[in-house]
Amino acid sequence: MTSLYSTSIETPAGPLCVLVNNDGAVRAAGFSTDVETLLTVVHPRLRGPVLARPDLGPVTTAVLSYLDGDLDAIDEVPVEQHTDGPFMAHAWHTLRAVKAGEPITYTGFAELSGRPRAVRAAAAACARNAAALFVPCHRVLRTDGGLGGYRWGLDVKKWLLGHEVRLTAS
Numbered sequence: 180m181t182s183l184y185s186t187s188i189e190t191p192a193g194p195l196c197v198l199v200n201n202d203g204a205v206r207a208a209g210f211s212t213d214v215e216t217l218l219t220v221v222h223p224r225l226r227g228p229v230l231a232r233p234d235l236g237p238v239t240t241a242v243l244s245y246l247d248g249d250l251d252a253i254d255e256v257p258v259e260q261h262t263d264g265p266f267m268a269h270a271w272h273t274l275r276a277v278k279a280g281e282p283i284t285y286t287g288f289a290e291l292s293g294r295p296r297a298v299r300a301a302a303a304a305c306a307r308n309a310a311a312l313f314v315p316c317h318r319v320l321r322t323d324g325g326l327g328g329y330r331w332g333l334d335v336k337k338w339l340l341g342h343e344v345r346l347t348a349s
Contacts, residue, residue, distance in 0.1 A: 181227045185214050186235050188242050192338040193331075195242060195312065199235050200225075204257040207309040210331035220309040220330075222261035242312070248346050250279035258310045266294065270304035271314050280347025282318045282340060285327070306330070312339070 181201055188195045190210075196217050198207040207221045214229055237256065244252035254275065262268050273292045277283055283291065289301035305316035311331055317339045321327040329336035 183218075183221075183227050183229045184232045184235060185217075185229050186232050186239060187212055188239060190242075190246055191342075192335045197235060197238055197242070198229065199238055200259060202257070203235065203237060204259040205238060205310045205313045206259050208313055209309075209311050210335045222309070225259065225261050245312070246342075250343055250346055253313050253315075256313050258313050260309055260314070262307070266292070266297070266300055267304050267307065269293070270301060271308060271310075274304070274308070274314050274316060274318070277315060277318045278347075279315070279318070279343040282320050284320050284322045284324075286322050288319050302327075315339075318343075 183198045183200060183206060185196060185198050188197065193210045194212045196209055196211050196214060197205060198214070198217060198221065199205055206225050207217050209217050209220065211217055218226060218229060241252045241256045260271055270292045274288070285298050285302050289295055289298045292301055294300065305319050306328070308314050308316045311317070317329060317336045319327065326333050326336055
């Protein structure tokens with residue numbers, strides 16, 4: 180069983196806890212200080228004992244760069260999630276192509292994922308995403324432009340969207 184490494188990074192939206200594998204790929208990230216809660220969103224096949232580290236190297240650097248205004252810094256961080264269905268994996272990959280400051284609707288996300296009629300499946304991909312921020316499900320909105328849901332709270336989603344829009348508008 181592979182160990183996981185965790186750290187908590189302070190952000191204006193609250194603490195961001197990140198779990199990575201031995202290779203530095205993000206297995207989970209969320210706006211919480213509770214590592215055990217975060218571990219529950221990791222697929223059972225990817226779980227392992229968690230060891231705290233104050234710094235996760237390139238992952239920590241990418242988050243701090245994102246917070247400082249380099250919104251693309253998180254794009255190259257490797258992510259490792261597992262699902263039993265091919266659409267979910269494809270949808271998560273597709274989400275990583277949604278640009279900061281350019282949120283899309285669940286309908287647009289379904290279309291971008293190649294299944295325009297699978298709006299509920301697209302929403303489920305957002306709901307089951309374990310790697311918040313790195314797989315930016317916060318960039319998906321309801322068709323009417325409303326925020327929809329977000330596992331880590333709507334205040335966090337509002338802050339992330341606002342941060343990205345402010346920086347891309349300048």
